[in-house]
Amino acid sequence: MAIEINAVKRDAKGTGASRRLRHAGSVPGVVYGGGKDAYPLEINAKELFLQFRHEAFHASVLTLIIEGKKESVLLRDFQMHPVRNTIQHVDFQRVSATEKIHVKVPFHFTNADAAPGVKLGGGIVAHIQTEADVSCLAKDLPEFIEVDVSALEVGQSIHLSQIKLPKGVEFVQLAHGDDAAVASIAKTRGSVSATAEETPEA
Incomplete structure (x- = not known):
């Protein structure tokens, strides 16, 4: 665009x-x-x-x-x-065509409804980060970064290192050794109640 x-x-x-x-x-x-x-x-x-x-x-x-x-x-x-x-x-x-730039790029979260933690576990996707600082040449700068959460179970998270980036783009945090979580599947009150009902009394 x-x-x-x-x-x-x-x-x-x-x-x-x-x-x-x-x-x-x-x-x-x-x-x-x-x-x-x-x-x-x-x-x-x-x-x-x-x-x-x-x-x-x-x-x-x-x-x-x-x-x-x-x-x-x-x-x-x-x-x-x-x-x-x-x-x-x-x-x-x-900006220069030959020098890398640092820009905050938004995340677009996809396939939340298909995640086992949502579909089967009754959880919700919690967005821990909504954007991240990336480093790249101006020509490689993406408008957004897609985060596919379709594989997450309840209690699981997706980290920066698990996100596929366009060629020539890298996360600044990751380059400094910080593999931060981006999203997770959190339990809702409804899912906790359902779990309690399914568990037989001792």
């Missing part, structure tokens, strides 16, 4: 200038990194919010078009209004 954002450079800086921009229907931002100078931007608020709602916007290499010139960037930070749920500011970081 290719995502493009149109922006223009802004000259005015400071809190007052940013407030005026927001009143005029724009979002202030900044782009930095990649061995180039950082400079402030302004982006149409409606256009930005339409893209912002997509999950891929937060975990993909984006194309930032600044006055006709394209740059590959990542969304690195943003601020939201605490009441209005509007975007107040965005930070973009330039």
Whole structure:
């Protein structure tokens, strides 16, 4: 999914200038990194919010078009209004085609209904982590990582080392020796009661 954002450079800086921009229907931002100078931007608020709602916007290499010139960037930070749920500011970081990037990528959990722990054991899938930090080249960055939980029994977990990653992508945690659990099948009250009923009294 290719995502493009149109922006223009802004000259005015400071809190007052940013407030005026927001009143005029724009979002202030900044782009930095990649061995180039950082400079402030302004982006149409409606256009930005339409893209912002997509999950891929937060975990993909984006194309930032600044006055006709394209740059590959990542969304690195943003601020939201605490009441209005509007975007107040965005930070973009330039990415290189030859240098690895670290990005948090969401998990998509699949086949929960087919898991023995759910289907037969009456358990539920507990999401221990909903995203993970990955390292890869920009061209290899996945929009999400699929986690197949179809083999899990009640009480079992799936760990980072058991998840199949696209070529060229690795988990940062795993590279540092942390094989963390991502999801597990947890017992529900109903399944505990059913187990108690099935167990004969001594």
